[in-house]
Amino acid sequence: MAVLSVNVNKIATLRNSRGGDVPNLVQVAKDIEEFGGQGITIHPRPDERHIRYQDAFDLKEIVSTELNIEGNPIPKFKKLVLDVNPEQVTLVPDGDDNITSDAGWDTITHQSFLKDVIAEFKEAGIRTSIFIDTGNPALIEAAATTGADRVELYTEKFAVEYGKGNTGVITEYAEAAKLAKQLGMGVNAGHDLSLKNINFFAKNIPELDEVSIGHALISEALYYGLQNVVNMYLYKLQDIH
Template identity: 55%
Template sequence: MTKLSVNINKVATLRNARGGNNPNVVRVAQDCQHFGAQGITVHPRPDERHIRGQDVLALAPVVYTEFNIEGNPDERYFELVKAVKPAQATLVPDAADVLTSNSGWDTVTHAAYLRQLIQDLKAAGAGRVSIFVDPVPEMIQGAAEVGADRIELYTGPYAEQFHTDPKAAVAPYTACALLAYQLGLGVNAGHDLDLHNLKFFKQEVPHLLEVSIGHALICDALYYGLANTIQMYLRQLS
């Protein structure tokens, strides 16, 4: 079964909009796990507009499933990895001013940089390192060559095309997942996956180990409740 890691950034966004500690991101992470989530994902950005560095430190003792820290590997990110030693560190090439992640790494152009990053993250205590990539075979090959343990396929383009041509939308992901498996890479996926497109993606993409879902899941929880929503997503993956 593909694991569901719940990204709780949007919970922190809601908290930050009002100040204080409501909703409590630590309590939400605990509840997500209690309700069946097999991991918790956070993506602390430099401006701390949602998850803050202090949140990451506070979450570390309570995440007993799998803690995944995403982010652009700046000095602050490295300090958090050193302090927390997460099960997974996911490298995302976010510019400082982007609203949300919108592209993967060029693992060929930045091969030397990524190779050193992965070595440093492992030395800092990351259990494994995943690289956020577009569904392009050359980028998958490059991820294997720099020593990544996994890739996370950027599924934004899939979600955009799904409603008009699902077969065409998923085809590059199927091919890249097969290639990754052949190269010894684990396969994760994330971005704009939801209750409408997740089941088809899971059916068509082989060797899918984990999906990270935040925005859509938290939006659905407003209508269905958090416990029920997590179970609905897990059913799409079963």
């Protein structure tokens, strides 16, 4: 079964909106793990508009499953990751002003840069994953030569097309995941996965190691409650046969 890592960025957004410490990010992360969540994901951005850099240190102290830090490996981010030493770092090529991640790496153009960054993280014992689009197999092949342990399939296109009833879009993701595994990499996935589409996605991607879900999960928790939603995802990830 794929591991469920919960992205808590939206919890930080809510906290920051009032300038205080409600909801408390650390307590929510503890609760998610108690409810069955198998990892915590954060994506700190340079302006700290949701996750603050200090949050990474605070979460490292209490996360007992897996801490995954996502972000663009600018010097400030690299230093944070090396200082915190999470179980996983996911490299995402987003700009400072991005509202959310909207593209994967061009692993061909940025081959040398990614190799250097990944080597530094791996030397510190941190598992590395590259956020990547699925339409071009050459990008998956190039990702394998960077030394990355995993790729994270960027699933926005899947979510949009699946929502329109175009289930055939899954083929592109299934082929990308199969190729990644053949090349010796693990397979993560994230972006716009939700209770509506996660079961179909997981059933068709047997190579799937981990999903990172934040915006949809927190939004769904407004209706169903956080504990219920975490368990609903776990059930849908298990019920794939």
